[in-house]
Amino acid sequence: MLELIDLKAILIIAMIFIPLERLLPLHADQKVLRKHWLNDVIYLFFNSILIKLGFIALVGSIMIAIRFVIPGGVFAVVQAQPIWLQAIEVTLVADIGFYLAHRAFHSVPFLWKFHSVHHSIEEMDWLAAHRVHPVDQIVTSAASLIPVYALGFSGSAIAIYALIYQAQSLLIHSNTRIRFGPLKWVLASPQFHHWHHANERQAYDKNFAGQLPFIDALAGTLYMPERMPRVYGTDDPVPPLYHQQLAYPLKQLRVPAGALSQQQPGDTHP
Template identity: 75%
Template sequence: MTELLNLKAILIVALIFIPLERLLPLHAGQKVLRKHWINDVVYLLFNGIPIKLGLLVLIGSLMIGIRAVIPTEVEEYVQAQPIWLQAIEAILVADLGFYLAHRTFHAVPFLWKFHAIHHSIEEMDWLAAHRVHPVDQILTMTASLLPVLALGFAGPAVAIYAIVYQAQSLLIHSNTRIGFGPLKWLLASPQFHHWHHANERQAYDKNFAGQLPLWDALLGTLHMPERMPKAYGCDDPVPSLYHQQLAYPIRSPGRGGVSGPPQPSGDVRP
């Protein structure tokens, strides 16, 4: 039954984003069945299993220790607030955790190898949002969810955060020219996130937030010019198939050449 529901959700999402990307394309010449689309379908269908298991084990283990040190009064205070306020707070807290984890994946050479899989995307669309190495996703989502769960936010508030995160993740990767107007400084948009994936020197290590550009503005990593990027991807030698990409972080050479996050010299493109 769960798998059936997942397939229905995938179909609904596809029926929303495929027409949207045809009606309001950012890159009009990009095909629906663009390069490596089959590989990203494999991510969409199968990547969720190891990610869910990894999150269950890691967050479950960490919560045992956290529950022992956080006073119950904290949870009582948080849950005494209305759900709408908890949801806003949960998004703020979770996205700060996401920002810090994401920035760390860019800064630490070994972690960058996992994150380079996501940055190997050369044609942005809703489907490409799923191309994430399980280790990358498990650690990043743990950094997002753990403080939210540790503080005791109510289930409905956490669910609202999860729904908003999933929807926004698909939208910001999509091949659409949807503009947010003045709200682009408040909510992550395709313009904001496309620059994170840009293979242009001035865009390296920018726009780490998943939902709120606020964190990038406060921490000095915001980059959102009026024009859109001309090229996406990274120069790392990331293979093109799912099973090869899973093994790439372990089998790839050490930092140097085009491997690893960008260097101050400007020789590497993330």
């Protein structure tokens, strides 16, 4: 039954985003069945299993320890707030955790090997949002949600956050020219996130937030010019197929130090 519900959700999402990307395309010459689309379909159907198992194991073990540290009264205070206020707070707390984890995956060579799989995307669309190495997704999700769980936010507020996060993730990767106007400084848009994926030097290590661009503005990592990127991807030698991409970071760890440069998209780090 779960698999059936998930399949229905995927079909609904495809029925929304495929026409949307045809009606309001950013890159009009990009095909629906663009390069490596099948690889990302495999991510869509199979990656979630690995991520759910890893996330439960990691977060579950950490939360057992945290329960002995956080006073029980904190939960009562947090959950006494209106659900709408909790949902806003969850989004802020989670996105700060996301920002810090995401920035670490760009800064630490060991972590970048996993994150470079996501940056190997050369044609942006809603489907490409799913190309994330399980280790990357598990660690980033844990960094986002462990503080949320530790503070005792209600399940309803977390569910609202999760629903908005999933929808926004698909939209910001989509091949659409949708602009948010003045709200672009508050809510992540395709304009904001496409620049994070740009293989252009001035955009390296920018726009780390998942939902709230003002976090990048406060941290000095915001880059959002009016024009849109011309080229996406990374210069790292990420292989093209799902099973190869799962193994890629682990294989890179066996390469002698200095044999490969540690690269951000198109950049070499010391």
